[in-house]
Amino acid sequence: MASDFELSFFVFVLATFLGVEVIRRVSPLLHTPLMSLTNAISAIAVVGSILVAGQQKTTLSTVLGTAAVTCSMINIVGGYLITYRMLRMFKRSGKDGR
Amino acid sequence: MIEQIIPLLYVAAATSFILALKWLSGVATARRGVLVGVLGMALAVGGTLLNPEIVSYKWIAVAIVLGSIIGVPMAMMPMTAVPQRTALSHAFGALAAALVGTAEYYLRAPGIDRFTMGALALEVLLGFLTFTASLMAFGKLQEILPTRPITYRNQNVVNLSLFVFAVAAGVALVVSPGTTWLFPALGGLSLVFGVLLIVPIGGADMPTVISLLNSYAGLSACAMGFVLDNHLLIIAGALDGSSGLILSVIMCRAMNRSFTNVLFGAFGQVQASAAAAGEERIVRSATPEEAASILGAAGSVIVVPGYGMAVAQAQHKVRELFDTLTKLGIGVRFAIHPVAGRMPGHMNVLLAEADIPYDRMVGMEEINSDFAQTDVALVIGANDVTNPAARRDQSSPIYGMPILDVDKARTVMVIKRGMSAGFAGIDNDLYYMDRTLMVFGDAKAVVGNLVKELAAANGLH
Secondary structure: HHHHHHHHHHHHHHHHHHHHHHHHOOHHHHHHHHHHHHHHHHHHHHHHHHHHHHOOOHHHHHHHHHHHHHHHHHHHHHHHHHHHHHHHHOEEEEEOOO | HHHHHHHHHHHHHHHHHHHHHHHHOHHHHHHHHHHHHHHHHHHHHHHHHHOOOOOOOOHHHHHHHHHHHHHHHHOOHHHHHHHHHHHHHHHHHHHHHHHHHHHHHHHHHHOOHHHHHHHHHHHHHHHHHHHHHHHHHHHHOOOOOOOOOOOOHHHHHHHHHHHHHHHHHHHHHHHOOOOOHHHHHHHHHHHHHHHHOOOOOHHHHHHHHHHHHHHEEEEEEEHHHHHHHHHHHHHHHHHHHHHHHHHHHHHHOOOOOOOHHHHHHHOOOHHHHHHHHHHOOOOOOOOOOHHHHHHHHOOOOEEOOOOOOOOOOOHHHHHHHHHHHHHOOEEEEEOOOOOOOOOEEEEHHHHHOOOOOHHHEEEEEHHHHHHEEEOOEEOOOHHHHHHOHHHHOOOOOOOOOOOHHHHOEEEEEEEEEEOOOOOOOOOOHHHHOOOOEEEEOOOHHHHHHHHHHHHHHOOOO
């Protein structure tokens, strides 16, 4: 069991450093889309939610899991859609005939 | 067989998320980034649905449909509402993590090993506090709640002890996971702490707070990864956590303040009276007609938008002004301060929505040296980020904050409703300079008038 956690910690540390390096390069112009995209990505909690909702071990866990899947899906659908919508608005000068 | 496929799908999903953020670095590749992000999520959800532990899909299907139905209108909100929408989605994300944590606890207690219990306590603590804190932030941004900071005596003592109690409950659960009454206490304390954390925070600090909540929501998903021993969750959560962290650091730097100062400082309360005591100072004001003739004669203009532009919904009128000036051969650019607006990048999205090309939006560091060679700096709804006191007045509460060097432009024009102080509650020296002209009125109406005057004087339309 201890080695599982050790591995998990390694993954966490490496992912954090990778995240910092990748995100530092995001132009300040796109900080709002960045936040809505990472928000959609953090809806990865849907994985745990689906498992809890689908295992149907107790009524409580099924109810909580179903609510959690709903919350996560709101963020997945809403987050990706609005990020895409925002990015579509960013245009260079001169492209639309001006 | 399926047991081998699922981890592969998860690895592909994690790779997609990393690529998504990498491609978001520039406008040219950003849309591709979103699409690969969607792919990653589809792989993650698909892989999870294959899990043989799932005995029934009924409630999952119901939840997926329900969530999608709510999610679509959440994505169709107007761009002016993006900060509050973001706060709301932080709340949903955090709640999901907290609910799963709660379910896991009651499924596994008392046979939880200490390490898992520690991660679980962290997941629930962060999840529930981010949930209520984000709802509070939503309320303030939507102006359902008062946007001014609310302070009372011993506020920090109350907040801190609440937090200590919550952590203590978590630690006690780690020591003896079977103490089931402690779990609701942990959840309850976290919920209350989340509310009290945001109470003393004012509107202009929202960019930092929203970034911080973004980070917490990610970290609670990450903690869930430790509980479930799922590396995909850890990676995605860590990416979100580091993104929120970087943004909060950028926001804090742009205000020359520390995290603790933002969270526990309750800015802008006391200073107002001290500044008002000075002598009567002279302000020059101009009519839109006069302002338009100065703009029409300029060779270069830098527009400085702030939250006031968003409040007045003036961005489309600003775009008309941009078009008119461009037609007259005047170079127009937009200077964006990192904390302009209510969330990181807020101004860029608003201007992009109004069809202003993104290559005309320039960040503070890049544009500051250009103000001295600029004929007119036009300030629309920005205040503290243009206050020269930040550069020279050591007694000013905003001393040291990086500002846009608007005062160096040949002429400064400020569109403002009245002479009220900015968020920091201090007077802006900019308004009293010889070369500053105040154009009083609602930003949308004033900019509309400027466009009309310019068009009439130059025979456009």
